[in-house]
Amino acid sequence: FLAQQTDLPLHGERVLVTAGGTREPIDPVRYISNRSSGKMGYAIAEAARNLGATVTLISAPSALATPAGVTRIDVTTAQDLLTAVEAEFKTTDMLVMAAAVSDYRPATTAMQKIKKQADHEPLTLHLTETADILKTLATVKQHQFVIGFAAETQALLANANRKLAAKKLDMIVANDVSKPGVGFNGDTNQVTMLRPEHEPVTTPLLSKAAVAEQILLTALQTREEE
Ligand code: CTP
Ligand code: CA
Numbered sequence: 001f002l003a004q005q006t007d008l009p010l011h012g013e014r015v016l017v018t019a020g021g022t023r024e025p026i027d028p029v030r031y032i033s034n035r036s037s038g039k040m041g042y043a044i045a046e047a048a049r050n051l052g053a054t055v056t057l058i059s060a061p062s063a064l065a066t067p068a069g070v071t072r073i074d075v076t077t078a079q080d081l082l083t084a085v086e087a088e089f090k091t092t093d094m095l096v097m098a099a100a101v102s103d104y105r106p107a108t109t110a111m112q113k114i115k116k117q118a119d120h121e122p123l124t125l126h127l128t129e130t131a132d133i134l135k136t137l138a139t140v141k142q143h144q145f146v147i148g149f150a151a152e153t154q155a156l157l158a159n160a161n162r163k164l165a166a167k168k169l170d171m172i173v174a175n176d177v178s179k180p181g182v183g184f185n186g187d188t189n190q191v192t193m194l195r196p197e198h199e200p201v202t203t204p205l206l207s208k209a210a211v212a213e214q215i216l217l218t219a220l221q222t223r224e225e226e
Contacts, residue, residue: 008052009220015048016092017041018085018133020060022078024105026125027114034100035184038062039208040149041098045070047212048096056092058084060099078102078130085133094145094219097134100184105130138168145223147171147215153178157192157200164194171195171219181205193218 005011019041023031038059045057046067055070060081066072073088075081078101089095104127117123134148148169150160153176160174174192177183182190182205190205193215203214 005052009217010048010051010053013048013053013093014091015045015053015055015094015096015216016058016085016088017045017048017055017096018058018060018081018099019045020062021100022060022081022102023076024078024102024130025076025109026106027110027112029113032102032104032106032127033061034102036060036062036100037185038064039185039187040189040212041096042067043208043212044096044098044215047209047216048094051213051216053094056088058088058099060101078105078133082131082133082136085137089137089140089144090142092144094147094216094223095137096147096215098149100151101133102130104128132167134167134169141168145170145219147173147219150174151177151183157194160192160194164196171215171222173215191215195222198222 020038021034021036023033025031042064045055048055049069057070058073060075073084075084107126107128146169148167150163150172152159156174156176160172164172172194175183181188187208188205189208189211190203191211192200192202194200203211
């Protein structure tokens, strides 16, 4: 038995997901990045598709395959990601910012490969802050339900609550990435979902697919209350 498409909870909804870790070039052969695998974001894209949504996945570099039926847009840097998200945001009903966005980029990108210093002196790289994508979107947000992630190694709920307010989010998904089985590279995750004026909801340690489905269903239920 297959459910009718129109019975699915996200039927008719446009879901935009970002995933992966951005890369900021230092020179033609080097970059700054982070340990994001893209697995959580890809799992959300797949779960949203399974729940009946029309899904666009904006992906920073990731080794993962595009889930069937999902439109994928590839980006490299935080600036590319901002540009792509801004282009899609207006026609989106729900945004899930699972990408691990570089907070800093090299102030300049060298046109040629940087050579080892002849005098063995330390090399200094100057970094500039990137734009905060969620803060930028908060100023143009209309009907969109916006979900952020907070990857923390300490003071999980205090840090995540601060981001929920500062970025004007409808929900933030907090993960303690210092715990085994949680966060960046594995196939499992345990998260706490925080929303304005709601009690926190913590999932058990589950597959990323099951966590993804819970995040989307909780978001849908929260939006329906409003
Ligand atoms: N984010 C963003 N733009 C950035 C950095 C982060 O939109 N330049 C988003 C992430 O995709 C995530 C949320 O903001 O959904 C929180 O990211 P996180 O790195 O946990 O928080 P920051 O605000 O960058 O603060 P810090 O890294 O100092 O903890
Ligand atoms: Ca950050």
